[in-house]
Amino acid sequence: MKKFLVFLAEGFEEIEALTPVDYLRRAGIEVDTVSITDKRDVVGSHNIQVLADKTIYEINGEDYLGLYIPGGIPGAINLRDNQQVIDFIKEFNNEGKIVSAICAGPISLGRADIIRDKKVTSFPTFEDKIENIGMYVNNQIVVEDQNIITGRGAAIAIYESFKIIEKIKGKEAVKLLKEGIQQTSVEDFYKFQS
Numbered sequence: 001m002k003k004f005l006v007f008l009a010e011g012f013e014e015i016e017a018l019t020p021v022d023y024l025r026r027a028g029i030e031v032d033t034v035s036i037t038d039k040r041d042v043v044g045s046h047n048i049q050v051l052a053d054k055t056i057y058e059i060n061g062e063d064y065l066g067l068y069i070p071g072g073i074p075g076a077i078n079l080r081d082n083q084q085v086i087d088f089i090k091e092f093n094n095e096g097k098i099v100s101a102i103c104a105g106p107i108s109l110g111r112a113d114i115i116r117d118k119k120v121t122s123f124p125t126f127e128d129k130i131e132n133i134g135m136y137v138n139n140q141i142v143v144e145d146q147n148i149i150t151g152r153g154a155a156i157a158i159y160e161s162f163k164i165i166e167k168i169k170g171k172e173a174v175k176l177l178k179e180g181i182q183q184t185s186v187e188d189f190y191k192f193q194s
Helices: 014-026 073-080 085-095 106-111 122-127 154-169 171-181 187-194
Strands: 005-008 031-035 041-042 049-051 062-068 096-104 142-145 148-151
Touching: 005 014, 005 085, 014 031, 014 049, 014 154, 014 171, 062 085, 062 106, 062 154, 073 085, 073 106, 085 096, 085 106, 096 106, 096 154, 106 148, 142 154, 142 171, 148 154, 154 171
Parallel strands: 005 031, 005 062, 062 096, 096 148
Antiparallel strands: 041 049, 142 148
16 A cells, blocks of 8 residues: 655644644555654654654655645745755656645745646745745635645644545545544534534
């Protein structure tokens, strides 16, 4: 079974990085967290230390069906400025694999020059920082355009995770996950408040 890849760089946004790791694993998708340095310890933007499964020097793109770029500052900038990360993004895109990014993460997709003809979104203040963009979408929390999936920010990590899972395993897998984590609709939430 092929796995899914989540890149981690110093200063990554913890919720954006770890939510998809947790939810994809709950849905039965094997995930590797990958440090972009030769050290597996990576510290997030809110000073949470994470031990990555692997380093970028230990992975082979053929083992993965997609990748995910979290936001966070300076994490997203560190990912964008890492040539190996950019090479993986280009390779995965050329092979039609899932390439997903959230918040500030789409700046890496712009640098990799894979979104000239794509619709993408990001954290609102990063709209003008994404290079080589096709069309920016500011009225959707998650945007899917062929193999590219992008999301707005930390609160959206759950929904971007659902979209990735749906793309890999279908809507039934998302339904089962939602049941397992007690996800309810906004309407149901407000019903319980009265």
